[in-house]
Amino acid sequence: MSLSLSQINSFHQNGYLVARQILRPEDLDPLISDFSRLIDEIAEQIYQEGAIQSLFEKEPFERRIASITAATGKSIQSQVSFPVNLRRPLFDFLHCDHLLDIIESLVGPEIYSNPTHHVRPKLPESVGMDDWIQQSPVHQDAAVLMPEADDTLVITSWVPLVDATEKNGTLCIYPRLHTGAIRRHVKCPYGWTIADDERPTGEPIIVPAQKGDVILIHGRTPHGSVPNRTDHVRWSLDLRWHDARKPGGRPLPGMLVRCTDQHITRYEDWIQAWQDARADPTPRKIYRWI
Numbered sequence: 001m002s003l004s005l006s007q008i009n010s011f012h013q014n015g016y017l018v019a020r021q022i023l024r025p026e027d028l029d030p031l032i033s034d035f036s037r038l039i040d041e042i043a044e045q046i047y048q049e050g051a052i053q054s055l056f057e058k059e060p061f062e063r064r065i066a067s068i069t070a071a072t073g074k075s076i077q078s079q080v081s082f083p084v085n086l087r088r089p090l091f092d093f094l095h096c097d098h099l100l101d102i103i104e105s106l107v108g109p110e111i112y113s114n115p116t117h118h119v120r121p122k123l124p125e126s127v128g129m130d131d132w133i134q135q136s137p138v139h140q141d142a143a144v145l146m147p148e149a150d151d152t153l154v155i156t157s158w159v160p161l162v163d164a165t166e167k168n169g170t171l172c173i174y175p176r177l178h179t180g181a182i183r184r185h186v187k188c189p190y191g192w193t194i195a196d197d198e199r200p201t202g203e204p205i206i207v208p209a210q211k212g213d214v215i216l217i218h219g220r221t222p223h224g225s226v227p228n229r230t231d232h233v234r235w236s237l238d239l240r241w242h243d244a245r246k247p248g249g250r251p252l253p254g255m256l257v258r259c260t261d262q263h264i265t266r267y268e269d270w271i272q273a274w275q276d277a278r279a280d281p282t283p284r285k286i287y288r289w290i
């Protein structure tokens with residue numbers, strides 16, 4: 001279902017929108033099952049290597065990766081995230097009609113899946129893992145794209161795979177700050193964050209979202225996420241989209257997922273494009289700030 005006119009207006013007024021109950025179990029379950037299978041495979045491999053003494057097979061999806069990480073003391077999260085994970089169920093989810101229908105409401109019928117996607121199993125703080133998946137300090141997504149995309153409306157869709165709350169590390173958003181310039185960002189241990197002197201004043205809004213909801217964020221809206229103070233993993237995906245005819249600002253393989261008069265990118269071509277990109281030694285500038 002498309003967004004209503006009032007939802008579209010609200011998005012443009014506030015710089016974000018929580019679209020409620022867009023995704024059904026049949027959209028999310030195949031993806032969650034594949035993440036579980038992938039964690040099985042990773043667990044089996046590091047068990048064989050002797051890094052863990054248990055496979056933690058009985059642990060539910062919301063706990064298992066945390067238990068494995070706590071046992072190894074090493075982050076395995078990037079192995080489940082894009083672009084290490086280019087598995088078919090993720091590709092299929094990037095074509096989910098329920099998701100693309102709401103994206104189309106904002107960017108039009110020619111939709112490009114920008115290669116800036118992440119899968120984030122945000123672990124309980126108590127596990128003590130301190131990396132870019134666990135911490136998301138305040139930033140604008142447009143700032144991590146190259147300036148060629150500054151005039152492109154790049155939408156982030158934030159997709160929780162479990163209910164996301166203030167306690168388990170949902171997003172915090174500064175509304176109505178998306179109409180100004182891209183703020184200066186500086187490198188921090190977790191990626192990029194808005195420089196102190198350009199940081200929004202005041203407090204952000206904490207935005208809970210249930211499994212099935214999608215939070216849509218304008219590329220210039222400052223946002224981040226709060227700590228996960230529970231004992232379970234806050235699984236989510238953040239995916240970026242724009243009008244396929246406009247520049248996306250990330251010189252890595254994206255793909256055409258919806259269009260009116262051309263063929264969309266096939267799975268095999270997407271995989272090949274990533275193989276080619278990985279094999280290409282030409283230096284690529286990915287961030288404008290360095």
Ligand SMILES: O=C(O)CCC(=O)C(=O)O
Pocket residue numbers: 120122133135136141156158169223224225236238
């Ligand atoms: O999922 C998170 O914790 C942060 C996500 C985020 O900041 C983003 O999608 O840009």
